[in-house]
Amino acid sequence: MSSKSNLLSYVYILIGAILVCGYANGLGPAMVSPFGIDKDLADVVIALAVVALGLLFAGLGAELPFVVITGTIGVFVVLTLQQTEIVRYMTLSAVLFCIGMYGMVVSRNAIRVLMSIELMLNAVNINFVAFSRYIDPTLLRGQVFAIFILAVAAAEAAVGLAIVLAIYRNMSTVDMEKFNLLKW
Amino acid sequence: MEVGYFSFLQNWAANNVEAPVFYMLAFLAIPLAYGVLFDPRIIRCGFLLIGVFGTISGIFLLLQAQFLAMAQLMIYAVGITLVVVIALMLTNPRMEQDVNLTVPEQKLPALFAALALFITIYLAIRSELWQVKEATPLPPELNLVAIGTNMLGYYALPFEFASVLLLIALIGAIMLAKTEHLTRSEEWIENDESYSDRKEENVVKV
Numbered sequence: 001m002s003s004k005s006n007l008l009s010y011v012y013i014l015i016g017a018i019l020v021c022g023y024a025n026g027l028g029p030a031m032v033s034p035f036g037i038d039k040d041l042a043d044v045v046i047a048l049a050v051v052a053l054g055l056l057f058a059g060l061g062a063e064l065p066f067v068v069i070t071g072t073i074g075v076f077v078v079l080t081l082q083q084t085e086i087v088r089y090m091t092l093s094a095v096l097f098c099i100g101m102y103g104m105v106v107s108r109n110a111i112r113v114l115m116s117i118e119l120m121l122n123a124v125n126i127n128f129v130a131f132s133r134y135i136d137p138t139l140l141r142g143q144v145f146a147i148f149i150l151a152v153a154a155a156e157a158a159v160g161l162a163i164v165l166a167i168y169r170n171m172s173t174v175d176m177e178k179f180n181l182l183k184w
Numbered sequence: 185m186e187v188g189y190f191s192f193l194q195n196w197a198a199n200n201v202e203a204p205v206f207y208m209l210a211f212l213a214i215p216l217a218y219g220v221l222f223d224p225r226i227i228r229c230g231f232l233l234i235g236v237f238g239t240i241s242g243i244f245l246l247l248q249a250q251f252l253a254m255a256q257l258m259i260y261a262v263g264i265t266l267v268v269v270i271a272l273m274l275t276n277p278r279m280e281q282d283v284n285l286t287v288p289e290q291k292l293p294a295l296f297a298a299l300a301l302f303i304t305i306y307l308a309i310r311s312e313l314w315q316v317k318e319a320t321p322l323p324p325e326l327n328l329v330a331i332g333t334n335m336l337g338y339y340a341l342p343f344e345f346a347s348v349l350l351l352i353a354l355i356g357a358i359m360l361a362k363t364e365h366l367t368r369s370e371e372w373i374e375n376d377e378s379y380s381d382r383k384e385e386n387v388v389k390v
Contacts, residue, residue, distance in 0.1 A: 155353030
């Protein structure tokens with residue numbers, strides 16, 4: 001970790017914070033109007049700008065974790081700030097679901113894959129509870145479904161970890177790339 | 185009108201306390217979720233997972249789902265994470281760091297798929313047409329009454345199936361994880377002469 005990459009990361013965080021706070025302060029239309037863009041699209045354009053700046057700084061050599069986390073939070077705030085509450089909760093759920101899906105696909109450790117699946121199930125739970133709060137506040141059917149998902153997640157965790165243990169006994173590894181028993 | 189650069193924070197806090205608390209929880213949840221994926225020490229991932237579940241429990245409290253928040257803490261943050269950590273200790277006894285965290289050739293397709301999924305979901309939910317009902321949320325005791333009435337009334341059958349599913353999962357997990365007894369019985373079958381005779385008879389018949 002060199003001082004140059006540290007400096008680049010902090011500069012990116014600063015620029016992202018200025019963009020997001022400016023947008024939150026109601027300067028979004030003023031930021032995009034010089035480029036001839038409709039002010040209704042201000043949030044999408046600023047979110048894309050945050051992503052593009054992140055790619056630029058990552059290419060210049062900034063620390064990748066800083067850039068990824070700052071970019072995700074910046075995009076999340078810009079996209080949800082002017083929306084209603086239910087859209088905010090659902091966007092957070094979508095962000096967590098996509099993080100979980102990415103981790104499920106790329107992880108090599110089988111237990112990390114199971115953790116990613118737990119993340120995805122939790123994201124779905126947020127969606128259900130948000131629906132039960134805003135769409136169906138008297139019967140609370142969303143919360144009942146969230147409880148069913150809790151039960152399914154417990155079953156999934158127990159069986160999944162038992163499978164991982166059984167495979168570890170046979171192959172002495174939990175690396176997903178080496179599980180090729182079913183390949184032909 | 186003279187406004188400061190951070191006056192939006194004051195506006196929020198004056199109008200409702202929900203939005204600032206929600207963003208604080210979201211700022212906690214997103215980096216913790218990334219930590220679960222990319223921390224090289226996998227035991228630390230287990231503890232970061234507790235953090236994610238805790239923040240999601242806070243979000244449930246914000247959404248007036250008190251019973252679910254506590255159930256989330258008990259089942260996810262304690263129960264499931266404990267099972268995951270025990271499995272970690274059994275599969276990685278020396279707690280080594282993962283050298284290769286990710287599969288390099290799957291990174292780009294996975295990133296593309298995750299981004300495309302997020303854009304699709306966001307464009308689908310970004311709408312003014314949600315029919316939000318402006319009813320005041322139920323107080324906690326009536327909340328629990330409503331959940332109980334649903335579970336033993338309209339959703340009684342799925343509730344029973346959930347309990348059967350949990351029982352099956354429990355038995356299946358024991359069967360999968362417990363191998364010593366099975367191998368001993370296989371040896372017994374191989375040493376049993378009558379069984380091998382029967383097997384030969386079958387072969388002759390076929």
